[in-house]
Structure formats: structure tokens, C-alpha cells
Amino acid sequence: MTKKNWEPKIVCFACRWCSYAGADMAGTSRIQYPPNARVIRVNCSGRVDPQFILRALKLKADGVLIAGCHFGDCHYVSGNYQTSRRVELLKEYLKEIGLEPERLRLEWISAAEGTKFAETMKSFVNEIKLLGPNPLADGGPE
Amino acid sequence: MSTEEPKIGVFICHCGSNIAGVIDIPQLVEYTATLPNVVVAEDYRYMCSDPGQDLIRERAREKGLNRVVVAACSPTLHEPTFRRVLESMGLNPFFFDMSNIREHCSWVHTHEEEAALEKAKDLVRMAVARAAELEPLVQKEVDVKASVLVVGAGIAGIQAALDIADAGYKVYLVEKEPSIGGHMAQLDKTFPTLDCSSCILTPKMSLIGQHPNIELLTYSEVREVDGFVGNFKVKVERKPRFVIEDKCTACADCLEVCPVNVPDEFNTGLGWRKAIYIPFAQAVPNAYIIDTEHCLGMTPIACGKCKDSCEAEAIDYEMKPEILELDIGAIIVTTGFKLFNAMEQLEYGYGKYPDVMTNLEMERMLSAAGPTDGKIIRPSSMKKPKDIAYIQCVGSRNERYNNYCSRVCCMAALKQARQIREKYPDINVTIFYIDMRAFGKGYEEFYESTSREYGVTFVRGRVAEVRGSFDSDRIVIRAEDTLLGQPVEAEADIVVLSCGIQAAENQGDLARVLGIQLSADGFFLEAHPKLRPVETNTDGIFIAGAAQGPKDIPDSVAQAKGAAASALTMVTAGRVKVQPYAAVVNEELCAGCGICEASCPYGAVKVVDNVAQVTEAQCKGCGTCAAACPNEAIAPQHFTMDQIIAQLDALFQEAR
Numbered sequence: 001m002t003k004k005n006w007e008p009k010i011v012c013f014a015c016r017w018c019s020y021a022g023a024d025m026a027g028t029s030r031i032q033y034p035p036n037a038r039v040i041r042v043n044c045s046g047r048v049d050p051q052f053i054l055r056a057l058k059l060k061a062d063g064v065l066i067a068g069c070h071f072g073d074c075h076y077v078s079g080n081y082q083t084s085r086r087v088e089l090l091k092e093y094l095k096e097i098g099l100e101p102e103r104l105r106l107e108w109i110s111a112a113e114g115t116k117f118a119e120t121m122k123s124f125v126n127e128i129k130l131l132g133p134n135p136l137a138d139g140g141p142e
Numbered sequence: 143m144s145t146e147e148p149k150i151g152v153f154i155c156h157c158g159s160n161i162a163g164v165i166d167i168p169q170l171v172e173y174t175a176t177l178p179n180v181v182v183a184e185d186y187r188y189m190c191s192d193p194g195q196d197l198i199r200e201r202a203r204e205k206g207l208n209r210v211v212v213a214a215c216s217p218t219l220h221e222p223t224f225r226r227v228l229e230s231m232g233l234n235p236f237f238f239d240m241s242n243i244r245e246h247c248s249w250v251h252t253h254e255e256e257a258a259l260e261k262a263k264d265l266v267r268m269a270v271a272r273a274a275e276l277e278p279l280v281q282k283e284v285d286v287k288a289s290v291l292v293v294g295a296g297i298a299g300i301q302a303a304l305d306i307a308d309a310g311y312k313v314y315l316v317e318k319e320p321s322i323g324g325h326m327a328q329l330d331k332t333f334p335t336l337d338c339s340s341c342i343l344t345p346k347m348s349l350i351g352q353h354p355n356i357e358l359l360t361y362s363e364v365r366e367v368d369g370f371v372g373n374f375k376v377k378v379e380r381k382p383r384f385v386i387e388d389k390c391t392a393c394a395d396c397l398e399v400c401p402v403n404v405p406d407e408f409n410t411g412l413g414w415r416k417a418i419y420i421p422f423a424q425a426v427p428n429a430y431i432i433d434t435e436h437c438l439g440m441t442p443i444a445c446g447k448c449k450d451s452c453e454a455e456a457i458d459y460e461m462k463p464e465i466l467e468l469d470i471g472a473i474i475v476t477t478g479f480k481l482f483n484a485m486e487q488l489e490y491g492y493g494k495y496p497d498v499m500t501n502l503e504m505e506r507m508l509s510a511a512g513p514t515d516g517k518i519i520r521p522s523s524m525k526k527p528k529d530i531a532y533i534q535c536v537g538s539r540n541e542r543y544n545n546y547c548s549r550v551c552c553m554a555a556l557k558q559a560r561q562i563r564e565k566y567p568d569i570n571v572t573i574f575y576i577d578m579r580a581f582g583k584g585y586e587e588f589y590e591s592t593s594r595e596y597g598v599t600f601v602r603g604r605v606a607e608v609r610g611s612f613d614s615d616r617i618v619i620r621a622e623d624t625l626l627g628q629p630v631e632a633e634a635d636i637v638v639l640s641c642g643i644q645a646a647e648n649q650g651d652l653a654r655v656l657g658i659q660l661s662a663d664g665f666f667l668e669a670h671p672k673l674r675p676v677e678t679n680t681d682g683i684f685i686a687g688a689a690q691g692p693k694d695i696p697d698s699v700a701q702a703k704g705a706a707a708s709a710l711t712m713v714t715a716g717r718v719k720v721q722p723y724a725a726v727v728n729e730e731l732c733a734g735c736g737i738c739e740a741s742c743p744y745g746a747v748k749v750v751d752n753v754a755q756v757t758e759a760q761c762k763g764c765g766t767c768a769a770a771c772p773n774e775a776i777a778p779q780h781f782t783m784d785q786i787i788a789q790l791d792a793l794f795q796e797a798r
Contacts, residue, residue: 007257011793016218017679018659024216027245035257038264039246040789041217043723043781046741047765052786059794075657075680076764077743086769111679112662118250 008062008128010037013048017075018110019067025114033118034125037065044068045106046079050090053104057094060137063103063128065120070108080108100131148274151182151207152266153198155189155214157244162187164248164255165262170213173263177270181205190220195227202231209273213241213266218679219670234278236722236780241269264793271792275785279722286372286718287471288312290709293364293652296324297695298687298702299476300346305706307355311713314468315350316378317360321425322347324478328408328502330509330516332695333557334588340424340511347426359466360427367473367656370762371682372718374470382461383431384440385418389456390429392420396448396457404436406513410503412521413513418448418457423511429456472682472709475666476702477652479688482537482544482641490533490639491608496521497617498608498637501532501554508561518562518569520635522615527569527635530562531619533605534575538642546663548642549692552579555640556592563596572599572632574621582696601630608637643692658683665691676705682718684708723763723778727754731775738767738776747776 014020020041026033042048045068056064066087074080084106091101105124109116152174156162167185174183182201186194189212198210210233212224217240225235243262251258288311292303295317303315315322326332327347329339350356359378366377402417417437420430438445440459449457484492484500492498497520499507510516520527532555538548552575559571578600580589592598605621616633623630645664646652653660658678659667666685669677676684686705687698712718725738725747734752746760747767754767754776765778777783 009794011790020216021218021659021679024218024242024245027216027249030249030252032252033250035247035251035254035261038261038268038793039242040268040786042765042786043778044764044766047769047778047781049769049783049786051783052790055787056790056794059790061794072654073659074743076762076766079743079764079766082741082766082770111659111667114662 006133008036008125008133009060010063010065010124010128011056011061012037012039012065012067013042013045013052014039015045015068015075016041016043018069018073019045019107019117021111022067022109022113022117025111026118027114029114031114031118033121036125037121044074044076044079045083046074046076048083048086050086053090057099057103057134058136060134062131062134063105063124065124066104066106067109067117067120068106070110073110099135102127102131103134146208148179148209149181149205149207150179150209150211150270150273151198151201151205152177152180152184152211152213152270153189153194154183154185154243154266155194155212156185156187157214158187161214161244161248164252164258165243166255166259169259170262170266174266174270177267179209179274180270181207189214190223195223198224198227199231202233208233209237209239209276211239211241211266211269211273213243213262213269215244216242216246235281236279237273237276239269239273239276241265267795268789268792271788272785275782275788277779277782279779281719281722283717283719284372286713286716287374287469288713288716289314289468289470290713291316291364291374291376291468291470291473293473293475294324294477294687294689295322295350295358295360296476296478296687296698297326297343297346298478298689298698299324299474300343300350301699301702302474302476302686302706302709303356304346304349304353305703306710306713307353309710309714311355311710313356314378314470315356315358316362316364317358318363319421320361320383320431321421321427322350322358322360323422323425326695327422327424328410328505330505330512331557331561333553334582334584336557344424347424351426351428358427361431364652364655365465370720372471372712372720374473374682376468376470376473378466378468380464380466382463383429384434384457384459384461385430385432386456386458387427387429389454391454391456392428392430393454395451395453396430399447399451401445401447402436402438404433409506409513410500412503412506432457471713472684473656474684474686474702474705474709475652475656475658475689476685476687476705477646477649477689479643479692480646482548482644484536484639484641486543487536487639489607490536490605490637491610491617492639495608495610495617495637497527497635498639500639500641501551501558502641504558504638505554508558516565518566518636526566529570529572529634530636530638531632531634532559532571532573532638532640533608533619534573534640535604536639536641537644539576544642544644544663546692547579549579549581550694551640551642553582553585553588553694555638556580556589556598558638559598560592560596563598570599572601572634574601574603574605574619576602576604582694601632603630643688646689649689656680656683658685661691663691665689676701676708682712721763723780724758724761725756725763725765725767725776725778727756728775729753731773733773733775735772737770737772741766741770
């Protein structure tokens, strides 16, 4: 694929209670957003093992989005707080290994926030487009 | 891990034109057939229909399928449907995965057909890869406690509680106010039949008070909900009312001696009550309560007059809050609504001009049992008005406040206008509206006769401003008459604001306690807007009435009956299946470090003898422990490391 028509490929881990349903809501409301992301459904954003994120980036995902419940709304009491800590740490780690921490994004999207899901997709895709392809794609730091 | 070679059947749904109108189905089918382990790839117009389900069964028999993937709508909608199909043909229902190519693809990339097809291919490939890693799981059945908790005792809660209690099951009815009845108790008459609200409500309230299967907990709030479907552990706080319900005879002796006057909430502040009071005459329980905020002090030194006057010895100044722990099978939430605060819409002058009032205040004024004994007077002068104007859609259909239509205010205004014209043919009533919405059974007829036979005037146009007249004590309303296409100015003696319905004050807090969701408008979110309107996404918790969205009385009652039936279905069955997603420990890999124990929000994981152990009944399968474990030694079932990695790897296996 030439750089000109390059489209970022994004993985989204979405909590089934909020953000996955939020994405469903975007669907039922027919809110259009860029088709770059593929959603993996998890029970809780807290299920997202840092290994999943690193593997996705190693597999040359251009961006990873983790979407969970707003603070205080976690279906499992406190899973999202743990997610938040993990993501912050991982961003530091990404810097260390020479990846832009912006490739990893954490958003809180409720089941009602179809619009927010679509807006998040738009802004994340734009942001990744500015960053360019995952440097690992050119045999960068492994 | 199952040793059998995966034989996967993939069934792709057109969903009429919902999916097929965007995604090139033949191409998707052709592509799917090339995926590893896929034995059958087929499409059908409606996969969820009977013939669609039969197709899956037929192919499974012919080809010996042991895994099924359906690419269609959201699993939230039809995962249970297709799991049942697998079950019906003797396959483990967890050998199923769903690829969401409708909500997450065709509906949101409608104009990008090529990209949508590429995405659909990716999504199907990911689902197929995951399907190959699936493991058979056994869905456990648990007993359902034969009791239902109903939260909120307005008309919806009352109806739901009665239906369940009549079916022979125990009901705990929790109400945060001192009496049940909710907003309906404040209404004078109800549209479109003009029944007296009290006459149809209070008999039901009294049934609640007497029903042997109902334990009524008024002036109480739900503080904690633990457990899971069929087996909720609920903590309810009973706030002290300082009057012993069973002893109080409602004789009113205490009222005569209480020296404190407080604006009466039940009468929307138009009347007065004492610091010891009963909310209204027909209150259930029919017992007084002390309002500690206004009471001079419950000691003989400060006052103590009520206690001295009470012959029944019902007053107990030492009463303390009490926490009750209840075992509950199912929960119905009927917490109702809050009226839009008219102060927020400044241009209508509520709070500034005493003669600008809300629809609920007018309702109390119209009530024969209300603060004016049913007489209509101007609060500023206590005189009879000549002209009354209604302003519709206050706080509703307005992007500054609430976008939605509150549904009841048109009919409520028509009803009040008619009542006013019946009582006082010499008072003119004008209704300023955007659209009149008379959608229910008998409503349109009511609207027509109100305008034709009762001489109510209608002006179509949103009111821009309400202000005091410069040369009289009247009120000036400025609006645009959109039918005449010109600005109009009218004078009135009373302006009634048709305030809309809003989510209750603490709706978000309660949603958190219950673990259910809110929709964008702040009301509780139903599991499906059409087919599961009284269920939430949390099994065993149901919603009804205006807590789910603006609703009139007939709709609230209908929904309450629906919620009661749903809860009863669960409780009468006595058993319910729970999702088998609990975490499992690989004891060989576990180092006993205890990180999982620290991460578990439920205390379901404990390290015993250097190995983590999961208490299955406590584990809800969130998987936080799995993400925390440094050794991959613990994982929730159906969301294992291998299953998620398979999806990731499949996504990126295609050349970029």
C-alpha cells in the first residue's frame, strides 16, 4: 500500500456494558464514522491485558483504543480505575521503546454515548493519520 | 481445550437490506469460505428467523459442524437466540460467536461500501479465529429467591408490587418519601376520562398497606446491591421518622401543639404544614413524621410539645436509622421523575412574578383537597383571575434543557383548561403551543372537544418572554404566532408553565448502586427499545414508569405490569441460568503472588497455600485479575488469553 492512500488500522477493546453498547447506539442512530477500527468485545476494560496492547502494536496496529465505563459507573465496581493506571504506565513504556504514546488512547464512553463513540473514532483516526503509520511497519524498533 | 478439529459454519445475515444494502454479501461469503476451519459459509435474508435457524441446524447436521459463527447484528440482540439454536441441536451453546456487521459496520459506514466490505471481512475473520479457540462451558443454574424488591412507590411501583404480591410472592416496596403515592397523589383529575386521581389511586395505596405479601418500607432508600440475578443482597436504610408507625393513630393532636409552620411540599409550597406532619390525608402508611430540619429540637428543653400531646405514645425522639438486609430474587425500579425546574428557564419569569406558576401548582389549586379548596386565585392578590395563559414545552423540546418531548404536558394543559372553563366559564384560557400532541387512546377526541366545546384558545408559537405589565398588575406574554406569521402580545392574570418531565435527582447514583445504565436523556436505559423495554442489561433488574422515560399514567401502569410479569417469570421458574464466565486458575502457572487477589473488586480470589483460588459464586468474570496476573495463570472463561489473541492475530494476518 502506498503512503498516499494509507489508512490507519485501529484496534478497539470495548467494554460490553458501556462502550460496546455505545458503538451499538452509534449504529442504531446511523451516526457515520471512519471505518478504520475493529472492535474486540471484552467484559470489562479491566480485562485488557497490557500484553494485548503490546501485541497489537507489534502486529503493526497504528492505534489502540480502549473504551470503558466512566469512573464510578464500572459494572464491576473498579475495573476501569485499574485500566486507567495500566494505560498510564503503558504510555510511559511506549515512549521508552520509541513509540508515540498517542497511539494508545483510553476513553470513557457510556452505553448512551453513541455520538461520543463516533466522535472518538473520528478524532483518533485523524490523530493517527498525523502520526503516520506504526513505525514498526518499516522494520523500526522491534 | 477440546481435541476435536474445529469445523466452523459461518452464516451471514442480510438483515433485509440493513446489511445487504451496504455490504456485498456474495463477496463476503466467497471470502469467508476461504478462511481456516470454515466448512460452510452461507447467507440468508433473516438469519434470526425460523427458516434462518433451520438453515443453521440443517448445515450443522450435514457437515458435522462443531462451531457456529453468525455475522449479523449486535450480540446484545441475538447472541441468546443463536445460542439456543446450538443448544437445540445438542451443541454446547458456547461454541458460538457473533460478528457484528450491522451496528458496527453497515449502519455506520453506509456510504463507504468498499471499506465496509473490508471491515466485514476482518470482523468475520476475527470471529472465526476466536470460534476455533472456544471451549464448551456449562451454564450453571441457581435458585431464585422468591422475593421481589420494588424501588419507588408511585403508581408504577404500586401496580408492580400488587401484581407480584397477588401472585403469591413476597414484595419489599421501598419508597424514599414518608408516604407512597408519588406524583399521581398530587393530581386532581386525570386525562382523558377526568377520573378523580385519588379515587383511582388511594384504593390501591390502601391495598399496599394491608397486603400480607407486601412489606412496605417508606422513608427508606436502597444503599447497596450485591450478588447477582436471583440472589441479590440488598441493603436498605430506613431513616428515622421519629413516630412509631404502628402506634400512630393519625389523630392530629400533635399538629395542634406544634409551633412550627413550614411550606407544604405536597401542595407545592402553596400551603403550610407543621414540623410534625402527614404528607396528605390519604397517606400510606397513615402515620406522622417529624421533619428534623424544621423541628425546634426533640428535647423537652427545646420544645417536646408533640410528645407530651401524644396519647398513643407514638413519638420516639431516640429513633435511629436502621439498615435492613434483604435477600431478593428480582428488582423492579420505578423511581419516577422530577418536574423540570421552571427557574432554569429565566425568560418565563418563574420565581420573579408570583402569578407565574407551574402546571403542578395549578393542579394543586384545582384540587378540592388543595390549599385553596379548589378555587383559582392569583397568588399575588388572592383574587380571581380573568385570563389564564398556558405556555407549553417548558424545559422540553428545547436544546438548552431537554431535547425530548415530555409527552404528558399537552394533555395535562388541555385537562386543566377544561377544568377551569367548567368551573369558571368567565375565565379565558389561552394555550401557547409548538405542536399539540394528543397521541393516546381517547386523547385526540379530548383535544377536539376541549377546543370546540369549552372555548379554549390556541396560539401556535413558542413564547419568547414573560414580563410584568408596565401599567397594570397583569403579566405580558410575547410570542410569535407562527400560523399568522406575526408577533403577538397577550396579557394574562396567571401564567401556567407546562413544565416537562426529567430524570429524578439521584437517578445516576441509583444506577450505580444497581449496576444499570442511563440513556443520554438521563432516564434508565432499557435492554432493547422495542423488544425488551422493561429489562435492563443487568439480569434480574427491571424498570418501569417514568424512570425509564416520560410517560403518562396508562403507559406507566402498562409498563409496571410488564415489569411485574417479567420478574414473576423469573421468580416462578425458581431457577435461572448464570453466565459461566468465572475466572479459572492454572495451578501449574500460578506463583501465588496474590496480585489477582488485590485486583479483584469482589474478593472472589484468595491465595491459599501459594495458589490462587476463585470462589465461583462471587466471581463475575470481569477479568481484571487476568490483566493483572504476570504469569497468565488466571483468566475468565469465554474471554481467555488465547481467544483474544486469536482475534488480534487474525485481524493483522492479512498483508497490509
